[in-house]
Amino acid sequence: MSEKVIGILGGMGPEATLDCFGKIIKNTPAQNDQDHLRVVIDSNPKVPDRTAAIIGEGELPTDIMVQGGRILEQAGADFIIIPCVSAHFFLKEVQSQINLPILSIFDAVAETIEQDHPNLKKIGLMATSGTISGRLFQKRLADSGIETVVPDDEAQARIMAAIYDIKNVQSTRSRADITADLTSVAQNLITHETHKVQGIIAGCTEIPLALSQEHLSVPYFDSLLLLARAAIRRAGIEPI
Structure with a gap:
């Protein structure tokens, strides 16, 4: 072929x-x-x-x-x-x-979770506010029996700030600072009593430029990868 x-x-x-x-x-x-x-x-x-x-x-x-x-x-x-x-x-x-x-991209992520992590049933989504409000990730993951947890408003604002700082080549904010902020948001989704997610999705293609598996204690799904x-x-x- x-x-x-x-x-x-x-x-x-x-x-x-x-x-x-x-x-x-x-x-x-x-x-x-x-x-x-x-x-x-x-x-x-x-x-x-x-x-x-x-x-x-x-x-x-x-x-x-x-x-x-x-x-x-x-x-x-x-x-x-x-x-x-x-x-x-x-x-x-x-x-x-x-x-x-x-x-x-939703199928690529959902199918990987289904195949490689069949016991994963609750996942945290870090994405743009547009992606979250559009609910496309949530709908596709629900079809696979996976519950999606999204950050609260304060954490979502931090994610959006990080994304736009990554896009801004003239930003004075260091990449290390962006990484620390995104890691903090992810860790809260992992450890918070009402969340306790079993994995994290990088649901914006800028996020993997600052956040990787080494920063997290649960499986990390780089949607772009x-x-x-x-x-x-x-x-x-x-x-x-």
Whole structure:
């Protein structure tokens, strides 16, 4: 079977797009350049803010996303991944206007939990306010019998501040400080008497840029890593 070409509908944000491509490279069992997969990237940072659109306070990103999808199709991609969780809120509308299939980041995460952690039934979600209010992660995980716990308003505000600081290349806040804040939020979900989650989902593709498994005492699910691995598999190669 010939390998399929991965299309990345990116720019939301640019560093997460870079991280996605890096994860595809690092999880492909290549011994030389020619063993790697062909990847086509359209990184358009002009896509309107997805969280603002979801909560009704900003321009819809759909038209620009559709335009990007068509660019990827013309460039030879066989399917598309989107390294932005909040953008998946608009996935159905975008999918209805392009011919290439779009892989779901929610499916990538839920299927990994089902296969690798079948006893995990309560998980903490760290994501943008748009992703949380859209309830797409919660609905997909509920289909797998998994309860989703989200941070309280104060902790959610800290997550959003961290995400935007990661996006801001001119931020004066250190990455170590961002990591410490995100770790604190995660640990509260793990240890708080009313939460006691059994795992944490990095439900925003910026979060893995500052938070990793080494910071946590429970299984950590990097949604972008799992999407990258799903893309490698869809392209015809079993990831490392």
